[in-house]
Ligand SMILES: Cc1cc2nc3c(=O)[nH]c(=O)nc-3n(C[C@H](O)[C@H](O)[C@H](O)COP(=O)(O)OP(=O)(O)OC[C@H]3O[C@@H](n4cnc5c(N)ncnc54)[C@H](O)[C@@H]3O)c2cc1C
């Protein structure tokens with residue numbers, strides 16, 4: 331973990347309530363996709379945890395959805411603004427586990443999987459990318475994802491792609507895959523893990539410290555309690571007790 335000051339390079343709206351932000355500075359402490367960062371927002375005591383979507387040694391890209399006051403305030407951040415950020419948090423996906431990967435995203439859970447898809451392309455593997463959301467307006471970054479993956483979309487209301495959730499879509503596709511990587515709402519991950527054990531799920535939890543000190547983000551696993559911020563946010567799908 332490292333505490334750094336990063337500068338907003340851009341902060342642009344990509345849909346009704348989803349924004350893409352690039353933060354520039356010394357980001358060498360980030361080592362893996364779906365590590366997360368914690369941003370200190372002016373006027374708030376607790377930092378906001380956000381997944382790494384993409385990174386180099388000199389910038390990190392994030393995708394965030396406006397949920398409450400903190401993320402709403404973030405939308406007003408302008409180019410050049412300096413932010414106090416903890417980077418290099420959490421474990422990230424294990425890209426070495428799959429030869430025929432499927433990436434499964436629900437809603438804003440798409441963010442870390444975009445970076446992971448890029449990571450697979452760099453290794454000469456084009457993954458299948460299943461992306462589900464409530465409606466077509468919640469589906470973002472499709473051009474970028476299509477550069478890295480075979481993108482398949484579903485929506486709950488049928489306004490784009492297959493009508494239904496990602497789990498029923500995955501079953502209907504009958505794909506030949508050996509391992510999956512998923513990020514999305516807890517209920518989606520739960521039903522996915524019930525039917526498919528061979529994969530990794532990235533969890534969210536309300537966080538206090540964000541680096542393992544307060545136990546505020548503990549979850550139950552078959553190997554005892556674990557902290558989402560420290561031993562996670564990525565866990566083996568078969569070990570999480572939902
Ligand atoms: C490991 C991890 C990665 C995440 N990655 C992303 C991402 O890439 N993009 C994105 O849009 N969101 C992501 N989230 C969720 C994001 O942290 C919350 O949406 C955000 O903290 C909400 O803050 P707020 O002030 O707008 O909402 P408020 O509801 O006002 O927040 C109140 C408090 O609750 C916490 N909180 C609220 N919702 C969540 C939540 N779902 N998860 C964790 N803490 C929450 C806030 O951090 C804050 O401390 C991630 C969460 C975790 C734990």
Ligand code: FES
Pocket residue numbers: 536537538539540541542543544545546547548557558559560
């Ligand atoms: S948030 Fe403090 S231990 Fe995880």
